[in-house]
Amino acid sequence: MWGESEGTKGDATIEEIGRRRTFTNTLSLAIVLFVVQLPMVDAVRDNAGSAFDCAIPGRLSLLVDVLFIGTYVYAAYRAYKYVRFLQQPLWQAIARIGALLIFLAAVLDVVEDIKLWSDFGRQTGGCADLSTGWLTWLMRVLWVAGSLVLAVCLFATSRFGRRKLFGIEPGPRATFEREPDPGPDAGRLVICCSGGGIRSASFCLGALQLLRERGYYDKASTVIGVSGGGYMAAAFHVLRRTCADPFSPGSAELARLRRQTRYLLQGGRAMFRAALSVLFGVIVNLLLIGIMLRAIAWVLGWFLSDQKVVVATGQEIRVDWRPGGSWWFVGLSLFLIAVSAAMFVLEKVWDRWARMPDPVRKVLTTVGGVTLRYGTPVAVLLLGVPGGLYLLGKLPGGNADQPSLPSALLALVDPTKQGVASFGALVVVLIGLGRTVWNGLAVESKDPSEAGLRGRLLAFARNKLAPWVGSAIIVGAAVIALLRWTGGYATDRSYQMDWSVALVLASIAIAIKLLTDANRTSLHSFYRERLSRAFLVTRKPNGAAVSLDYSIRLRYSEWAKPTDGGPQLVIAGVANVADADFVPTQRDCVPFIFDAEQIGIVGDRSLPTGGRRRTEDYEREADVLKREVTVPAAMAISGAALSPLTGRVNSRTRPVRLLLAVLNARLGVWLPNPYWNNRDEDTFPEVTGFAARVRRYVGSVIDKPGPYRLLREAIGSPSMYDRRIYVTDGGHYDNLGLVEALRREPAQVIVIDASNDPEDRFNALGEAIATARMDHGIRIDMDPAPMIRGQKTRADRSWAYGIATHPLKEGRRQPYKTEIFFLKAVLAGHLGWDVEQYATTHDDFPRRSTGDQFYDEWDFEAYRDLGYVLAESLTDHHRVKARLEDLPD
Structure with a gap:
């Protein structure tokens, strides 16, 4: 399916098509710059008798030629990288020679431009010619020779060339994605924390507190966080590494968290830095x-x-x-x-x-x-x-x-x-x-x-x-x-x-x-730092709770793993892509999952293999200093709702895309495409030696996303074939994290849902059920009717039970089933009097808009206690309790 629009009939890999596109796009730009120079060259020739009249087109031509030189050198480099990717040693060596000839021609071209620039500055006599004699001819010979060598290499390594020149019928280089069997969480419990900003973080905190007290949190193998739910999932996980009872009632870290409910703009310094971050990007x-x-x-x-x-x-x-x-x-x-x-x-x-x-x-x-x-x-x-x-x-x-x-x-x-x-x-x-x-x-x-x-x-x-x-x-x-x-x-x-x-x-x-670069000019860095300082804390031996030092690189491959029992941390984001080869109409995204073992793109089985990488390798490729793939970065990316590209909700944000891009209202991040450079060998190993480290450092800095990526955000044309992908809020695909949980084939899933659905509609649940069926063939049988308030003053209960039936796989006699316990932030049952009083004075409780991220202690406590009480009502039910008690430790 993939690559069909490129005429490969589904045989080429994403990286192969992507590298070819990168080369052809760069070559096209070089051709455009060459054509732009032609009328200037004609003007110089037409005004050869007047040094004054030909100086303007002559020097303007040289300025355009500088851009042309940089572009054709980059095109030659991309051509060599493409031949190298095809793993043809002979042609790779020849292509290296061609690229070297182009580079030498570029050096001579620069020398020629410098000389001609001074020649055009003379105001006496005739006009300088756009030629320096033997230097120009030598440059042209090298340029033509290098271009011909690269063209031959590209043709010889192409499918058509291999078939015509050598009689080799190239086989397919791409295969379909196959999920592991059994899933990574087979037979275990997975907990999902939904998106919803500070509202969801508060609600999920209460639910996680109750699940930890009942022992279910430590029994779980994975906790999946999406957007705001990812704040608390990460905070709980990081503190759990050094503290057996994270955020327990009366604890110092819980008290500190209540002081951070205005986490984005907590204090004058944060406001000042926020204003500077916006202004800098603008x-x-x-x-x-x-x-x-x-x-x-x-x-x-x-x-x-x-x-x-x-x-x-x-x-x-x-x-x-x-x-x-x-x-x-x-x-x-x-x-x-x-x-x-x-x-x-x-x-x-x-x-x-x-x-x-x-x-x-x-x-x-x-x-x-x-x-x-x-x-x-x-x-x-x-x-x-x-x-x-x-x-x-x-x-x-x-x-x-x-x-x-x-x-x-x-x-x-x-x-x-x-x-x-x-x-x-x-x-x-x-x-x-x-x-x-x-x-x-x-x-x-x-x-x-x-x-x-x-x-x-x-x-x-x-x-x-x-x-x-x-x-x-x-x-x-x-x-x-x-x-x-x-x-x-x-x-x-x-x-x-x-x-x-x-x-x-x-x-x-x-x-x-x-x-700077496209990631540094965005608000991601500010957002990441604020989330880290507000939610990621540690408890000191004297009982005090302090934020983790932001300079510590909380590498995802290390800090997302469980220590001394407990679950691993998985954060869900989306990679924004608009290719009809990969996504249905107007979906515009595929899931991008942060996992301690493997990171990258997951999804339905029609996607090609190679979308996930070893997390340690990916950390090194994303940034030589290993700052881009960390727990705080994953939290910020998964919560990047404010972005020009927004996956499934692009229909709402498309009219404002240009405005958001120019005003720097950008929380998404450009990361390396995991389909690129994905080899069995360690492509980005640790380097030793001063020279090697300097070379890797300089290469990493130069390779950061530039203005072209910002343009892709503004015009909205991301592609799976690109060398970099734009990763944003996981809620742009599935706000519950349920689809990712079911992909991992657990025995049971607890979904903590604080999505802001219209009352009695359960849109997020409906979309997750449909997505699981479309992408993975998983059928979910669930009836949320008991959670519907309708004309009643209150819903009968805040949770629903469902069964997910996975498609029958080879080697299994019957389909695998997963139990789903769906907990929703609704008013149901008997709540504490303080929460009841809060609800009477806040008509939007518990569905406060995510546009308001500034809570005070009363707001935070109301949502936290609601999560705790509703989770208690779920786990107190005798059938639910019996099912959860059957889980292995």
């Missing part, structure tokens, strides 16, 4: 956007000016789409789109008169898709930008060196006090819209049918209108900046000749690459 994001827009405007403005499409005449800008009366500019702008349309028409005509072979159809659709992908932005830039300048030129005001724009909009790109104020106002407006949108998304406890007219209008404004307004403001500001800069470069030679701008842009880009 500034970096805007700088990256500005660099990209300025570079595009520079090249585009020069081209429109050189071709006489945009010309300054007196006090206005004149736009002529037919310079010299010719239609060639319009034809150039629409050429790629026309090719795409021609491929489509050719396919239809061919189909009308004959049967088209699949390889031909694939070529036509590929060419049509590629030309449409590149043709659309080309048409928008070459036709849309002049059109925008024409329309803006009709506004009152303006002069020859800038398009006429309203002063408030012009200020956005002016480095003046007014510009700073306007820019600041824009940021404030966006943040306000982002806050409004998030409040709307977080209000999940209200049933739309129960809301009045005012509530429905407010929900419409928050969920439908505000997201598009925020995105429109961002796009509008970007368009204004692009038009302003393009107009300046098209009409003012001083713009075109200000080469210091290139130095500033390059310096900013290099500084961003060296000083």
Whole structure:
């Protein structure tokens, strides 16, 4: 199934297709940069008699050539890595030679550019040629030789080449996923703690306290935490390593936890760091956007000016789409789109008169898709930008060196006090819209049918209108900046000749690459630290409870294991992917599980093998300092509900994706794709020796996710084939953790559910039941009717019993069954008077929105005690008690 869209008929692995895609995408970018230089080269040739007139296109060509050099070197490196991956020693050695030739050509290319740059600075005599004689020819020979060597290697190692050249019929390199038999928790008890922010953490704490007192917690083999439930599952597990009675009533750590219920913004220092974290990410994001827009405007403005499409005449800008009366500019702008349309028409005509072979159809659709992908932005830039300048030129005001724009909009790109104020106002407006949108998304406890007219209008404004307004403001500001800069470069030679701008842009880009990355600019680091300091504590010999030192690397492979009995810790997240080869329509994610032994992607049996890695190996690959795959990191990733990509709930967050990305409202993390570099041998062993450690350290820093990953978040196109995957909240797949628990084939599962379902709906349970059946063929028989309040003042009970029947496996005479004890945060039975009183004064109890993460001691205690009392009612039932007592220790 996988890879079918690539024409591999399901025989290629994810990594093979992914490496090929990475190479082809980089090669495509190199081709684009090469094509961009062509009109500049023609301009230098046309103005050979004037050093002044050819200096601008000549030096601009050299700036683009620097980008071209870096891109084709990276493409050569990716080609070599692809051949190396295919494990053909001979061709690997030849490909190494080809990559080396390309690298040598790049060195000569840089030397050539440096020399030509100084040559174009001379203002006397004729124009310098874009050539340095023998140096240029040597560079070209090396470049062509290296390209040919790599092309031969790529062809020879391809399936087509191996078949045609050597008569080798390559076999399939991919196999389907097969679950272990029996499951890793067969015959044992698994406890699941659901998502739900601080609400779920409080409720799960009470339930876990009761289960520990009754001995069921220590009997369990695994505790699975999702999002907010993962906070407490991890806190309980970490403290259990050094303390037999974690968070017992009256304990110092329980008292400390009550003081941390505003864990995200606990105190002025945390608020200050939160504000700086947001501001830091916003500034970096805007700088990256500005660099990209300025570079595009520079090249585009020069081209429109050189071709006489945009010309300054007196006090206005004149736009002529037919310079010299010719239609060639319009034809150039629409050429790629026309090719795409021609491929489509050719396919239809061919189909009308004959049967088209699949390889031909694939070529036509590929060419049509590629030309449409590149043709659309080309048409928008070459036709849309002049059109925008024409329309803006009709506004009152303006002069020859800038398009006429309203002063408030012009200020956005002016480095003046007014510009700073306007820019600041824009940021404030966006943040306000982002806050409004998030409040709307977080209000999940209200049933739309129960809301009045005012509530429905407010929900419409928050969920439908505000997201598009925020995105429109961002796009509008970007368009204004692009038009302003393009107009300046098209009409003012001083713009075109200000080469210091290139130095500033390059310096900013290099500084961003060296000083930060897409994970560091997000809020993940702040979120991870706050969770660690609030929930991960240790009890000192004198009885005091203190947070674990944040500098301690709580490596998941070590700290998630049980010590001295007790369960292991499993944290559930999701990897956001949008491939039709792997996920159903609009699911947009696959489960990503943090386990002490193996970490990575799990799911239905149609997924290919290789999605999980040894946790120790994965820790080293993710970060040489082993900071990215820790218990606090897993907690933060599993609770990363606020992200541009949100798995199954993308339909709600899609309109606001761009706004969240730009405002740095990003809690997700880019991690290495476990399908890549997954070998039987230890791919990332511990290194010894100073030189080896330095090499590994530098490589790890350079390999961190960059601006391209941020772009993937903003436009929402993650793929299982990518080298990195975006991991977020486990609730974006299954908020209960029940599907992962059943995949492990335990004898019994206790589900502690504090999801914020509309009352009497049990949406999270219904989705988990359907997902277990769809992905694993597991049928769940459960009736939650006793938990339905309906017209009664209170539900009869807070729990339900169910049976999960697993599909019959080879070697088994009858299907394996798992008992499910489902505990739900509802008002049922007789509660303590304090909880009853709290419920009368809080209409939303126990379904408080996750948008409110700031609890006081009364809120925390009410939810904690509710979890304790309801778990007690479950385990006191004689049948439940009898079933749980049968479990082995």
